[in-house]
Amino acid sequence: MTHQRANPWHEKWRHLGGGSYVMASDAARALVNIGLVVGTERALLIDTGCGPRHATEILAAVRTLTALPLVVANTHAHWDHFFGNAIFRDEGFTHDAGTQFWAHAAAARGMAGTGESQRAEVAGPEPEMAAGIGPGTEIVLPTHVLEQEPVALDLGGISVKLFCLGRGHTDGDLMVGAPGVLFAGDVLEEGAAPQFEGSFPNQWAGVLRTLGGMGEQYPVMVPGHGQPVTAAFAAELADTVELGPAI
DSSP states (O other): OOOOOSSOOOOOOEEEETTEEEEEEEOSSSEEEEEEEEOSSOEEEEOOOSSHHHHHHHHHHHTTTOOSOEEEEOOSSOHHHHTTHHHHHHHHGGGTSOOEEEEEHHHHHHHHHHHHHHGGGGTTTOHHHHHTOSTTOSOOOOSEEESSSOEEEEOSSOEEEEEOOOSSSSSSOOEEEETTEEEOGGGSBOSSOOOOTTOOHHHHHHHHHHHHTOTTTOSEEEOSBSSOBOHHHHHHHHHHHHHOSOO
């Protein structure tokens, strides 16, 4: 079964340099940044969207750039970043291999512990996901996790680094470093106030200051939502996050 929205798919990939791309993808309530790093042997997808409809459109967009087998990285355990996993797990079967799903170990625990309770939050954009009925509505957990030690993934000609800088937006924020580009998930957010629910503001500010010193390695930093930014933006955001949510 193919899920389709009433409106045609209009989102465009933005080339960030090398094999890295980002697409601001419509998740009904807010644009979610979907990252893609394309090597010669496989491609890495960063986040999968909020359910089967959204993920099916993301997959179609991915296939306009590459037919390579996919590896998936989920940046954290919030529904709009991993509820599309089942679509990409099933896509992996077409390549005679199961798709690898990477996340921080704490994020994997969060997905397992709160995945079902998060279903109610997607009732508007993905009603079948909220109900847990139909193809692609299974909550698919990571198959591979990391904690303190970084992991290097060889995509063929491009090496990508998965790592964690500590607790921040959540207790399991995963960073994805490609040549010249960092995909930071919701540790960075541009164009809207940071989301503090379940966060660790003091430690988050420290993570942002660390990112603020990584501009030479990663001139382009991609937030979970909003336009790509620089290390200077991360350093400035640290001051906002340190103050915590507005009362």
